[in-house]
Amino acid sequence: MPRILLLEDDEVLTMGLLYALKEAGYETDHAKTVAEARRLFAADRYDCLLLDVLLSDGSGFDFCRSVRASSAVPVLFLTACDEEVNVVQGLDYGGDDYITKPFRVRELLSRIKANVRRSEAAAAADGEASAAAKLVSGAVTLLPLETRALLNGEPIDLTPVEFKLLLLFMRHPLQTLTREQLLGKLFDEQGEFVDDNTLSVYIRRLREKLEDQPSQPERIVTVRGAGYKWNQRSGPHA
Template identity: 45%
Template sequence: MIKIMIVEDDEVIASGLEYALQAEGFETVLCTSVSSGKQAIEQETFDLCLLDITLPDGTGYELCKRIREKSDAPVIFLTALEDEVNVVMGLDMGADDYITKPFRLRELISRIHSVLRRYQKPQEDLKGYTIGHIRINRQEAKVYKNNLEVALTALEYKLLLTFIQNEGQVLSRAQLLEGIWDVAGDFVNDNTLTVYIKRIRDKLEEDPQKPKIIKTVRGLGYKLGD
């Protein structure tokens, strides 16, 4: 599961962020100051960091600098400051994006997904990927079940890759639709997504009624295997 550190001292904003991100299937760790943020950085590994710039005991820039010393985890700044100098300063320090308060949670989540996609392993790394009795050759864009090729449509194949690229993460229906948007355009909506997942299960699962490859996580979405 993707772990996100939130550093925000406004209790209302912080609780809203935690709720929204957890609903998307992310694990969150909330800090309210530079000192608690630094402590979290030393103790845990994060896949992405959301940093408020103005904090009670310093600035998010200090945390960004420390994060960059330890890892290449993407950083998104949250701030009420609209001055262009602050935007440039944050980006120069290694931030990946910058969003000004007040913002819509849906917009922030979209930006998070966009940043995480840029940090994903190259598609070539998926060559030879296997899960159970299924093998995928990304270079040839072919899928095999028990060493026999399975014919998937372009949309089914892209949907399967979306699961693989987010292995271990619970994906909401909105995330899955976003992952296949460039293939599906307006032709797939929330209702028909269920049909495509069923088709993939019928083609790949040994027992589609008891799926082991694409599992349903009740109330949250779907995930790839265990």
């Protein structure tokens, strides 16, 4: 049975979520504080984390950052604010997705399912990636087995989803990938309940980390009316 850690201090919302998650087949542990969530996470294994942002003793962002030091478990933020700056902050701390309160339970369950499935697929892809332990494209080097990326030999600080997006681009050099294809690979295969703006944020953040002039990208280029393309060759090197 998939296991979820819920960090939420709203008692009414928590009651509803615990019931819905149980009915959907998830086993859920609940924490009201960041300290309690840290104890639970250290003692057990989870398939997904649902994190409120503002807690009495800290924030879900801080907890996510500590989780990312040792785990790539999917993290979904439950936030009352959908302003882009908050979304970007959550992604920078290592979050995989966010959902704005109030939300529909069906939408939340779909996003949980999509992120857990994506995580499982990524784990399977690690074995596939062993055939190409290194991908090189100009100044960018990707080490799939180590989940590391380098630019001009220097490490690039990427979130888990940013890394997966870069890996997807470099595995399909000079090929136009539609937004639907990218969303399908990164999130839900059907693209259900995925905010299209989230992909735009990931693309922009990745450009800021890879491009000399992010406003005039040369690596990740926009193909007007079609999607995006990794605009240089890449391949495995010994």
